[in-house]
Amino acid sequence: MAEDTGATGGGAGRSERDAAVRRRVADEIDRPPGPLRPLPVLVLLGERGSGKSTLTAHLRGWARRVPIAALDLEPIGERGGTRIDVLTELAFQLSARHDDLPQLSFPALGSLLAAVGTAVDARSRERAVRDMAEALREGRAREYAYEDLLGIADTAAQAAGLPGWTSAVVPLVQGGLRSWRGLKLRRRFAETSATAPGRGGTADFLVGVNRLYNGYPAQREEAERVLLDAFLADLRGAYASSRADRLRTTHCLALLDNADSPVGEAFLQLLLDARERARRPDPLLVVATARRRPEALVRAETGSGRRPEYGDSWPQQGGFAPLDAGPLRAGRLRNLTRREVEEQAAATVDALPAGSVLPRADNAVQWLGWIVHELTRGHPAGTARVLDVLRRMPAGLPWDERVRQCLAPADGSVRPEPVLTAGPDLLDRLLRDCSGQLLRVLPRAAAALTLGRAETCEPLWENQESVLREFVNLSADDLRTVREPEEGLPALPRLTRFLLLRRLDGAAGPDDDAGTWTGAHRALRRAARDRGDLRTVAYHDLALGDLPAAVDFLRERFDETGADAWCADLAWIQRAPARWAGAPPESARERYERLVGVAEGDAARRAITRLLTAGWITAHPRPEGGAPQPYADPLGDPYAELYPDIAEEFLTLRRPIGDEHDRHVLLRMAQRYERKPWW
Numbered sequence: 001m002a003e004d005t006g007a008t009g010g011g012a013g014r015s016e017r018d019a020a021v022r023r024r025v026a027d028e029i030d031r032p033p034g035p036l037r038p039l040p041v042l043v044l045l046g047e048r049g050s051g052k053s054t055l056t057a058h059l060r061g062w063a064r065r066v067p068i069a070a071l072d073l074e075p076i077g078e079r080g081g082t083r084i085d086v087l088t089e090l091a092f093q094l095s096a097r098h099d100d101l102p103q104l105s106f107p108a109l110g111s112l113l114a115a116v117g118t119a120v121d122a123r124s125r126e127r128a129v130r131d132m133a134e135a136l137r138e139g140r141a142r143e144y145a146y147e148d149l150l151g152i153a154d155t156a157a158q159a160a161g162l163p164g165w166t167s168a169v170v171p172l173v174q175g176g177l178r179s180w181r182g183l184k185l186r187r188r189f190a191e192t193s194a195t196a197p198g199r200g201g202t203a204d205f206l207v208g209v210n211r212l213y214n215g216y217p218a219q220r221e222e223a224e225r226v227l228l229d230a231f232l233a234d235l236r237g238a239y240a241s242s243r244a245d246r247l248r249t250t251h252c253l254a255l256l257d258n259a260d261s262p263v264g265e266a267f268l269q270l271l272l273d274a275r276e277r278a279r280r281p282d283p284l285l286v287v288a289t290a291r292r293r294p295e296a297l298v299r300a301e302t303g304s305g306r307r308p309e310y311g312d313s314w315p316q317q318g319g320f321a322p323l324d325a326g327p328l329r330a331g332r333l334r335n336l337t338r339r340e341v342e343e344q345a346a347a348t349v350d351a352l353p354a355g356s357v358l359p360r361a362d363n364a365v366q367w368l369g370w371i372v373h374e375l376t377r378g379h380p381a382g383t384a385r386v387l388d389v390l391r392r393m394p395a396g397l398p399w400d401e402r403v404r405q406c407l408a409p410a411d412g413s414v415r416p417e418p419v420l421t422a423g424p425d426l427l428d429r430l431l432r433d434c435s436g437q438l439l440r441v442l443p444r445a446a447a448a449l450t451l452g453r454a455e456t457c458e459p460l461w462e463n464q465e466s467v468l469r470e471f472v473n474l475s476a477d478d479l480r481t482v483r484e485p486e487e488g489l490p491a492l493p494r495l496t497r498f499l500l501l502r503r504l505d506g507a508a509g510p511d512d513d514a515g516t517w518t519g520a521h522r523a524l525r526r527a528a529r530d531r532g533d534l535r536t537v538a539y540h541d542l543a544l545g546d547l548p549a550a551v552d553f554l555r556e557r558f559d560e561t562g563a564d565a566w567c568a569d570l571a572w573i574q575r576a577p578a579r580w581a582g583a584p585p586e587s588a589r590e591r592y593e594r595l596v597g598v599a600e601g602d603a604a605r606r607a608i609t610r611l612l613t614a615g616w617i618t619a620h621p622r623p624e625g626g627a628p629q630p631y632a633d634p635l636g637d638p639y640a641e642l643y644p645d646i647a648e649e650f651l652t653l654r655r656p657i658g659d660e661h662d663r664h665v666l667l668r669m670a671q672r673y674e675r676k677p678w679w
Contacts, residue, residue: 013058015340015380017333020320021055022062028285029066029253033245036236036281041268042322043259043297044289045310046333047479047493048429049381052289055333056257059287063253067104069093070255077263084224086256086267087231088113094235094252102247104238108230116223228274232282239283251283259288268296272327291433292479293330300326311478332479335378342369348387356395360639361678367639370678371403374619374634377482377494381429385422393420400638404584407499413506415583427499434474437467443507444520446500447577449539449631450489451475459514459523485628486572497631501577517579518544535569542576542616547595550576551612555605558653563662567669574615575632588617588637592645604653611649614642621672640676647673 313331361367528536618637
């Protein structure tokens, strides 16, 4: 299928990530002439705000020239729908007319839907067969009037308890009965489940399906399997001709958003079971999105004996390669890269009102892309929302003030009140799946570098076992957590942790209350001291504002270890979170001078004090080799004004060192801060 480059709303589909997914779908949807080939159910996994729905909307617009159906399964379930609602709506949308394609019809499915909703005499099987045969004869002799069809559809809706059937069933029933003779429905029915009832004749078969559908739950499930088999048989029949080989150059596409909802889970399993029974390819490509692994995916993993790492579906060359999981293929939607965020930043700068001030950087677009990516780590919804808020701020507001306000709390804990902020709405969206009890304690858990450290710090949980269990489940969910770069253990995503820390910073209470900034960090510091982890003790010393204690640890380590290990300790400690003290951070230089004051001790200790302070305030250059960066807050020094100070202190520390390797390490560290982090 040739790619349609038409623009879609909201920037959906414009990122390299979305383009890679689209190319993968295009490869699968193209159909060469000849026999059908097996098509996958492709599952796109992603947390809230990862762009699943916008990507689905983009694919729907891009593939508008092929037979396509797009459904959001969550609201279908919320209004009482079942998987037969999903099936009926799929067939209804796929049967839409296309100017350059033969229209798809669903005579077998339509006839079965009419059958399950047709009133028959259940007391006598012979009478029931006669009633059904008479209804079918009337369907052959004349087209049903719209009112007659509406009555059949209403009966079906009442029997199923699904008012949503009416609009979708009518055209399917109409098409099915109109095409009774020409399409030889008995042949289609023969492709349905081998265990289906009433194999003696067509009317007898339909009566059997009717009885099953209106019987016990287990019987209805068997009838639903027959309906799904008929749907796939109709699709296969539409592609089984020389005319189809000429005209049907694409497969059909079904886009299923929120496939991990209960009705989505049920439909996916119904579809996979039907394909397993048929053991014949069909022309339906399914692309499903989910916030968690659907049950069908979990079963496939269990059957294979391994759980793939779905983040590996993005190889280094930038393509999208979903991983095999039994009858499914699955991949996790990655966050946006810095280059992709820069592209959105360029559009933001272009959209600024005339006369707006620009960032004071040598390259405004690179700077804006860098700082937004530092804040959001490329989270799609977070990136879009932050850029939108920044664009809508007053035209004369300096950009260092803009970025410091764009994620500020709006609960009165920060003064002055931010002009605009995306923070509260984003945090609510990111944590919508958490209970109210967990939401209350998550800010204190964010004080820990990793989720495991928070879990084992008992004072944070106040003996609330149920909340702790929910937190453990969150920690095990690799769609809602990230790997801390140095330790490889689960941690909160960058944006989520930043917003939770702002909420913790504004929490009121006594200093020994674990729900406050001071209480949470003190509890975590005690736990680290108990297990002899002095580096983590220094980390929380710095978070608590005890700069001298953190400097003491680094000064002692400077004499004990080599430069490589010491620089790693420094980088780890200086990424401790910092308080805002009731207001967004002041300018980098003012904050630096206030914290350092008059540095005390020998020359090395004074240099370490200045180096640690400057590195705590500022963000840092990207690691060599493109390794993931640990948590950092870029708002303390948005223009990297303290970089010359950092470079100077590294050079100061290397002067008295006699070891050539250690001197070289410190020199290389100084050189890293000679360039801006957005370059």
